């Protein structure tokens with residue numbers, strides 16, 4: 001257990017020592033989205049019976065939770081691989097499960113911190129209420145965990161920063177942008193609606209939003225089932241890759 | 251008594267290159283062992299396989315009787331490795347680095363031993379300095395310190411004196427000799443053959459992924475009377 005706590009603590013320190021970039025910057029990005037889209041659309045659009053800016057906030061929060069969880073585990077691993085300092089965690093007798101848990105939980109912690117930062121920064125100019133905090137927490141936790149685990153896979157797989165960037169630009173960004181962060185999928189044409197149902201991120205955003213409004217496109221129980229199932233699959237995959245020493249102990 | 255290190259028929263390819271072509275070695279506990287050979291002979295590859303950083307294609311490696319794959323946790327706990335490459339984590343200072351490394355090995359309060367290591371490696375005054383601000387030789391000393399935080403019975407040093415000044419080199423050898431005297435098994439690679447001659451009780455000479463000579467230092471020297479270890483090395487390599 002000490003091995004786990006040390007690695008977890010080290011991973012927390014790693015981003016906390018540069019919190020200005022790792023937490024501050026994504027909060028600012030989310031605020032800019034909100035100011036610009038909110039300014040343009042707030043007067044004209046209502047979704048789920050709330051003003052557009054208010055509708056947008058939970059989606060933006062969740063998007064930042066996911067993207068930052070992914071960014072944390074992936075960048076930590078690729079940096080360690082490129083500088084060679086990865087050996088400091090490969091030489092000690094840390095069990096795979098502890099290795100996994102430390103990277104994922106630290107990445108989720110960063111995601112939650114950014115998410116909380118966005119929320120705190122936006123409460124001033126929206127009428128956001130929290131209807132069901134447990135749902136909010138559950139979706140943030142499992143969604144963040146899923147993206148943190150994906151980040152581990154991406155970080156271990158990539159040999160260069162541009163490969164990691166490709167993973168981010170061609171998989172993570174489209175999945176999060178086309179998930180209903182900026183709209184309710186019922187405003188989409190039939191085909192895109194159906195396609196959205198194959199995107200796990202859609203369920204994360206939708207379920208997360210349910211916690212604020214008590215209204216969602218899909219029942220939150222179903223969404224959570226989908227998210228937990230996806231997490232379980234990626235969890236099992238990551239663990240088996242770690243156990244085989246895939247790419248790390250070639 | 252179980253061997254400190256036991257290596258049986260280890261083969262490792264990198265693509266079509268045969269980096270290890272069937273290496274077998276046994277190193278007894280308490281020994282001071284030299285692993286010598288020209289650049290590219292396979293020394294680091296063998297050490298990485300022993301440390302579990304590489305998976306060999308075939309063969310088996312054990313540390314104090316524990317298989318490095320099947321029983322990796324025990325094997326890694328018993329092994330300390332000073333890597334050849336000068337690597338460091340730029341986020342931390344020297345003491346943080348050593349505390350974190352202790353934690354990875356499951357040790358919580360290790361400051362007494364850390365202080366002792368720092369003292370012996372002449373790093374005490376640099377304890378609170380960030381890794382980025384250290385000179386190359388100092389970074390190398392921290393690597394040595396990191397390998398020792400968990401007092402491993404088997405210590406592998408992959409060219410620990412490359413780029414290290416004379417004074418520290420002597421200090422380092424004094425420290426390593428002391429550890430050896432206390433029962434730690436030492437495995438050393440170096441291109442400074444006088445060092446190997448002075449320190450190692452037994453030596454393996456490697457060439458192109460094979461062990462081509464393996465004996466006590468005294469016997470190796472006796473086979474080429476009047477020469478230094480360097481003469482022995484050159485003649486063996488050209489055979």
Ligand SMILES: Nc1ncnc2c1ncn2[C@@H]1O[C@H](COP(=O)(O)OP(=O)(O)OP(=O)(O)O)[C@@H](O)[C@H]1O
Nearest residue numbers: 264267269287288289290291292293294295296334
């Ligand atoms: N990761 C790798 N990928 C491909 N080839 C490698 C890799 N690591 C080592 N090699 C090759 O394997 C051979 C053995 O390398 P190794 O690093 O074990 O040599 P060495 O005996 O430690 O040499 P040196 O004295 O220069 O440190 C070399 O030909 C090297 O190019």
Ligand SMILES: [Mg+2]
Nearest residue numbers: 293294295334
């Ligand atoms: Mg080498």
